[in-house]
Amino acid sequence: MKAVAAGVPSLAPFFAEDSGLGRDARVRSRAVPGGLQQGDTPGLYGGTKQPGICDVARLKRFLAAPRNDRKARAWAAALDLRTDEIPGYLDRLTPVLLRHDTLALNHDYTKGKAVPFRALLQAGIAILVDEKGLPSVKCSCGNPLRPFEGDTSRISVTFKEGNEKWQGYDRAEVVVVRPAPRKLEHITLVDVQDSGRGIERPVGTTGEADADFDATERRAVPRLAGTTFGEASRLLADAGLAVAFRGEEPPADRARVIASDPGAGAELRFGAYVTLSVTAESGTEGRTSTPSPSVSSAPPVGSRPATSAGPGPSRQPPSKAPPGSVPPASSAAPRSSAPPTATSPPPQVTNSPPPATGSPPTGEPVTSSAAPPRSSVPPPVSSTPASSAPATTAPATTAPVPTAPATTPPTPSATV
Numbered sequence: 001m002k003a004v005a006a007g008v009p010s011l012a013p014f015f016a017e018d019s020g021l022g023r024d025a026r027v028r029s030r031a032v033p034g035g036l037q038q039g040d041t042p043g044l045y046g047g048t049k050q051p052g053i054c055d056v057a058r059l060k061r062f063l064a065a066p067r068n069d070r071k072a073r074a075w076a077a078a079l080d081l082r083t084d085e086i087p088g089y090l091d092r093l094t095p096v097l098l099r100h101d102t103l104a105l106n107h108d109y110t111k112g113k114a115v116p117f118r119a120l121l122q123a124g125i126a127i128l129v130d131e132k133g134l135p136s137v138k139c140s141c142g143n144p145l146r147p148f149e150g151d152t153s154r155i156s157v158t159f160k161e162g163n164e165k166w167q168g169y170d171r172a173e174v175v176v177v178r179p180a181p182r183k184l185e186h187i188t189l190v191d192v193q194d195s196g197r198g199i200e201r202p203v204g205t206t207g208e209a210d211a212d213f214d215a216t217e218r219r220a221v222p223r224l225a226g227t228t229f230g231e232a233s234r235l236l237a238d239a240g241l242a243v244a245f246r247g248e249e250p251p252a253d254r255a256r257v258i259a260s261d262p263g264a265g266a267e268l269r270f271g272a273y274v275t276l277s278v279t280a281e282s283g284t285e286g287r288t289s290t291p292s293p294s295v296s297s298a299p300p301v302g303s304r305p306a307t308s309a310g311p312g313p314s315r316q317p318p319s320k321a322p323p324g325s326v327p328p329a330s331s332a333a334p335r336s337s338a339p340p341t342a343t344s345p346p347p348q349v350t351n352s353p354p355p356a357t358g359s360p361p362t363g364e365p366v367t368s369s370a371a372p373p374r375s376s377v378p379p380p381v382s383s384t385p386a387s388s389a390p391a392t393t394a395p396a397t398t399a400p401v402p403t404a405p406a407t408t409p410p411t412p413s414a415t416v
Contacts, residue, residue, distance in 0.1 A: 047190075101121070257277070
């Protein structure tokens with residue numbers, strides 16, 4: 001894992017660092033709960049009052065120049081594009097500043113090819129992000145970026161070639177970005193020079209259409225119990241709040257949210273984190289995050305209670321709808337059907353008791369023995385059927401007595 005410091009030239013960049021394609025800034029990396037962040041997390045990225053941290057038009061000209069044809073083909077191949085798709089792709093990207101030391105798959109240009117290498121990008125580096133908030137281009141040199149894949153707990157960062165260990169570096173605070181659950185219309189930034197100023201930047205713009213908002217006002221946690229994880233993530237992002245993850249992937253979008261910590265109506269700072277308790281959808285395996293190996297397959301998400309510090313001080317979006325509040329028609333609802341209500345049929349009962357859960361997470365734990373929300377989880381039961389006596393075998397009299405089959409009360413989801 002190679003360290004890439006802000007403002008330090010790369011040994012084999014696609015374009016020279018001093019070619020005017022972008023400029024990095026001095027930003028101290030900020031701690032967040034958990035290492036995984038979705039691309040629509042409010043305050044994940046930063047900006048400034050001076051637009052133009054990335055010159056997208058110049059990068060487009062460089063890649064279209066005949067003398068750079070071979071370089072353009074290597075650049076496009078690194079991002080799974082054709083060369084004729086480069087202009088349209090660049091038009092959909094948005095310039096931002098990293099607010100956290102971030103892992104990514106970077107690319108050098110060596111012997112006519114894009115050579116990938118795992119990189120830790122320092123906070124303050126200017127990048128272009130795509131429509132789901134994923135890092136896509138390192139602005140100052142034009143290097144293409146791809147999402148980091150691998151075990152973040154096993155990384156070993158090498159600081160060399162002018163990339164000395166920077167002040168504030170903490171391996172435990174390194175961030176990996178995962179795609180937002182929908183295409184974004186706006187990206188909600190924090191001014192890296194004035195944390196009380198929020199920036200709403202339309203996707204595909206370079207700063208000329210920014211809208212400011214007061215980042216010091218508090219916002220209420222929306223009602224999330226009974227929604228799917230994908231829907232809850234969107235509601236939180238629209239409210240200016242965030243979800244943190246532990247593990248290699250966030251839960252599946254269809255995983256059902258049974259509780260949040262803090263609950264609906266609590267007022268938090270802009271960018272503060274809300275812990276969700278989820279259970280995999282019945283009949284599916286639903287990927288979930290796992291705070292520890294002993295926790296059941298669907299533990300609450302996030303590593304700290306929602307009262308932990310978020311990416312910045314409290315902030316309030318402008319009077320218009322917050323970023324992405326009007327998702328495209330294709331993502332207006334989660335992939336599964338509407339979240340079940342209290343009248344939803346319970347899951348099918350099996351003969352084995354629900355698996356035991358491990359140590360409860362920080363905050364308000366939700367285990368098989370805790371009282372779940374009334375509207376989403378039936379009361380717990382033991383593994384013994386409610387009626388263990390066999391049906392009577394006495395002959396019927398003149399009024400036959402129906403023999404009611406033994407019943408077993410429904411059990412809660414095994415993944416709570």
